[in-house]
Amino acid sequence: MIDLYTWPTPNGHKVHIFLEETGLPYNVVPVNIGEGDQFKPDFLKISPNNKMPAIVDRDGPGGRPFALAESGAILMYLGDKTGRFFPTETRARYTCIQWLMTQMGHVGPMLGQVHHFRNYAVEKIPYAIDRYVNEAKRLYHVLDRRLGETPYLGGDDYTIADMATFPWIRPWEKQGQRIDDHPNLKRWMEEIEARPAVQRGLKVLAERRREGPISDRQREMMFGKTQYEKR
CATH class of the missing domain: 1.20.1050.10 (Glutathione S-transferase Yfyf (Class Pi); Chain A, domain 2)
Known part of the structure; x- marks a missing residue:
């Protein structure tokens, strides 16, 4: 089982799509970047750069849980894990x-x-x-x-x-x-x-994403001084 820490953004959708394409079981853990979830200590243990998506593979290398951040690295890891969509030649x-x-x-x-x-x-x-x-x-x-x-x-x-x-x-x-x-x-x-799997991937947490102007609080969390605090 993959615990997927994510939000419905382009970077999040990358991993949503891969998981839907392969059918690898996963559990969604929302990381609301407009509310500051990315700065919580428990999330920083998984993603030191406070960015989503991130994963915890409960059945990682050696049968032990394995945490990984950065969407490109996650795709490469999952490609190797499943043997799909990442060439070996x-x-x-x-x-x-x-x-x-x-x-x-x-x-x-x-x-x-x-x-x-x-x-x-x-x-x-x-x-x-x-x-x-x-x-x-x-x-x-x-x-x-x-x-x-x-x-x-x-x-x-x-x-x-x-x-x-x-x-x-x-x-x-x-x-x-x-x-x-x-x-x-x-x-x-x-x-x-x-592709049906892509359509499913784009729906992950879609109901949580609001279109239109962002609030002052959301702007502060994503682009303001909170983003730059030492942690």
Whole structure:
């Protein structure tokens, strides 16, 4: 059994999708980032960087519980544990890792900045908005070019690289992008979104996520001084 500490965000959805694709049993433990659950001492023991998702595999290596944070690391671990969606052949494996790292190092951080400055920041700073919207557009081009060469980011097969990237592309309108400008990316996104396991994964804790403006308390918890306190 996997204890999954999560919230319905793009990073959380990565792991939701993997678990639904494989049928690996899991128990959802909500981490409400707008209420500060990520700063609680018990959670910090599992995720030292106070970020979700995180897991505790009750049947970890050696039959002992194993805690792991960072969504990319979790996907690689679960891929190895189940033998699914993470290639073992050297070339295919490292191609998959390359695109997983592209998501972790570029797609997630840069699109996260787009969301922040366009949708959450109290002060709308044109320079910041333009910078990150344009960087998002560049990354969309990179992904679109890759997906014009291969069906999936890692090659011929659907892998954890696709699971990691898809949730970040899904809210393309909020990132100031036009998906029709990227036909290969659009084809890929629609194909993945149609998968029943993906649809189930996107529903995990969906009822807990509220659309619309965030409260002052939520803004403080996620972006204010509370985030930067020494723990």
